[in-house]
Amino acid sequence: MIVLKGGTVVGSEHRIADVAVDAGRVVAIGSVDVGPHDQVIDCSGAWVGPGLVDLHVHLREPGQEWKEDIASGSKAAAAGGFTTVVAMPNTEPPIDSGQIARYVFDRGAETGLVRVIPSGAISLGRAGAKLAHLDDLWAAGVRMFTDDGDSVADSGLLRRAMDYIAELGGIVAQHAEDPGLAGRGHMHEGAVSSRLGMIGLPSMAETIIVERDIRLIELTGCRYHVQHVSARQTLDVIRRAKEAGLPVTAEVAPHHLEFTDRLVETMNPVAKMYPPLRTEADVAALRAGLEDGTIDCVATDHAPHSAHEKDVPFEEAPRGVIGLETAAAAVNTSVGLPAVTFFERMSIAPGRLLGLETGPLVVGSVADITVFDPNLSWTPGTFVSKSANSPWIGTEITGRVRATLLGGQVTFEHKEGASA
Ligand SMILES: [Zn+2]
Numbered sequence: 001m002i003v004l005k006g007g008t009v010v011g012s013e014h015r016i017a018d019v020a021v022d023a024g025r026v027v028a029i030g031s032v033d034v035g036p037h038d039q040v041i042d043c044s045g046a047w048v049g050p051g052l053v054d055l056h057v058h059l060r061e062p063g064q065e066w067k068e069d070i071a072s073g074s075k076a077a078a079a080g081g082f083t084t085v086v087a088m089p090n091t092e093p094p095i096d097s098g099q100i101a102r103y104v105f106d107r108g109a110e111t112g113l114v115r116v117i118p119s120g121a122i123s124l125g126r127a128g129a130k131l132a133h134l135d136d137l138w139a140a141g142v143r144m145f146t147d148d149g150d151s152v153a154d155s156g157l158l159r160r161a162m163d164y165i166a167e168l169g170g171i172v173a174q175h176a177e178d179p180g181l182a183g184r185g186h187m188h189e190g191a192v193s194s195r196l197g198m199i200g201l202p203s204m205a206e207t208i209i210v211e212r213d214i215r216l217i218e219l220t221g222c223r224y225h226v227q228h229v230s231a232r233q234t235l236d237v238i239r240r241a242k243e244a245g246l247p248v249t250a251e252v253a254p255h256h257l258e259f260t261d262r263l264v265e266t267m268n269p270v271a272k273m274y275p276p277l278r279t280e281a282d283v284a285a286l287r288a289g290l291e292d293g294t295i296d297c298v299a300t301d302h303a304p305h306s307a308h309e310k311d312v313p314f315e316e317a318p319r320g321v322i323g324l325e326t327a328a329a330a331v332n333t334s335v336g337l338p339a340v341t342f343f344e345r346m347s348i349a350p351g352r353l354l355g356l357e358t359g360p361l362v363v364g365s366v367a368d369i370t371v372f373d374p375n376l377s378w379t380p381g382t383f384v385s386k387s388a389n390s391p392w393i394g395t396e397i398t399g400r401v402r403a404t405l406l407g408g409q410v411t412f413e414h415k416e417g418a419s420a
Pocket residue numbers: 148149150175227228274275
C-alpha cells in the first residue's frame with residue numbers, strides 16, 4: 001500500500017486527509033494507519049488530486065527522435081505531474097493510419113510512465129487534400145483528430161471530416177491559423193512587430209478559422225476543440241458558440257498565459273511559437289477565460305527542438321517550446337487558480353473530453369494522482385526532456401510537482417535539492 005500523507009485532497013469534499021492506494025485504486029481517504037510495509041509519501045502543504053491530462057504534446061516519435069521520443073517525453077510528462085498525454089500526429093510519418101497510431105500506443109504502454117494516446121491526422125499525410133484513414137484510426141483507439149501544425153484550410157474537406165468524425169463519435173481539434181492571413185509571419189502582428197520590422201501574423205488568422213469552423217459545427221453537429229487559443233477575439237467567438245449550445249471546447253497553453261510579444265524583442269528563438277505570443281490584453285483575456293471556464297483546459301503544446309535547431313536567427317528558427325515540466329507551476333504562477341479549479345482545468349475537463357475515468361479522488365478511483373505543492377518556488381534550468389527550449393529558464397515560478405502516480409505506481413517523486 002502507498003499512503004499519501006496529510007495533503008489537501010481534491011475529492012468529493014476538499015479537506016486535509018491521507019489517501020491510501022492499493023492495487024491501482026484509491027482504497028481509503030481519511031486518517032490512514034501506516035503499516036511497516038507501506039510506502040509513505042509526505043504530502044503536507046500540497047494538493048493531492050487526479051493526475052494531470054495534457055491534450056497537446058509533440059513526442060516526435062516516429063521520425064525526429066533527436067528532439068524527443070516517447071520514452072523521454074513520458075519521463076518529462078511524469079515529472080510534470082501528467083498521467084495522460086495526447087500525442088500530436090505531425091510525426092514522420094504522420095499518424096494518419098491505424099498502424100502508426102498502434103505503434104504510438106504500444107511504445108507508450110512499454111514505457112509505462114504515462115498513458116500516451118495518439119491523436120490522428122484529419123488529412124492524409126497532413127497534406128490537406130484527402131481524408132486520412134479515419135475509420136482505421138478510430139478502430140486503433142484514436143478519438144481526437146487534428147492536422148496540428150497546420151489548419152485544415154479546405155472547408156469542404158473539413159466538412160466531410162466533421163460529418164464522418166461526428167458519426168464515429170470523435171472530436172475534431174483545430175490548429176486555427178488561416179494560411180493566407182498568416183503568410184510568412186514570425187510573430188504577432190502589432191506595435192512590436194512594426195518596431196522590429198518583422199513580418200507579423202495577425203490575430204485574425206486564428207479567429208477567422210474558428211468563426212468558419214463554428215458554421216461547420218452548426219451544420220454537422222461534430223464535437224470541436226480549439227487548440228492553443230491565443231487571441232482575445234477568438235475567445236469571444238468561443239464564448240458565443242458555447243452560449244448557443246454548440247459542442248465546443250478550448251485549450252490554452254501556459255506560455256500564452258504568461259508572455260507577450262515583448263519577449264520577441266530579445267530575439268531569442270524560445271519566444272517563437274505558433275500561434276505567436278500576443279499582447280497584454282490577450283494574456284489578461286486568456287487568464288479570465290481560463291478562470292470563468294470559457295477555456296476548458298490547459299494543454300502544453302510541448303514542442304521539443306534541439307539546441308542546434310533553435311540556435312539560428314529568429315526568422316529561421318523552428319516553432320514551439322517545451323512545457324511539460326513547467327506547466328503546473330507556470331499556470332499556478334500566472335493565474336493562481338484555487339485547488340478545485342486547478343484540477344478541473346488541468347485534469348478533469350481534458351480527461352472528460354477524452355472519455356477517461358477522471359474526476360475528483362474518491363474511494364475506488366483509478367490511482368492516477370498528482371501531488372502538487374502550490375507554494376514551493378523554483379527556477380527551471382535543466383530538464384528531463386531531451387530538449388531545453390523553454391522560455392522559463394532562469395525565471396522563478398511557484399508550485400512544484402512533488403509526486404506522480406500512474407495506476408498506483410509512483411512514476412515521479414521530487415527529491416528536495418534536485419534541480420528539475
Ligand atoms: Zn498547433
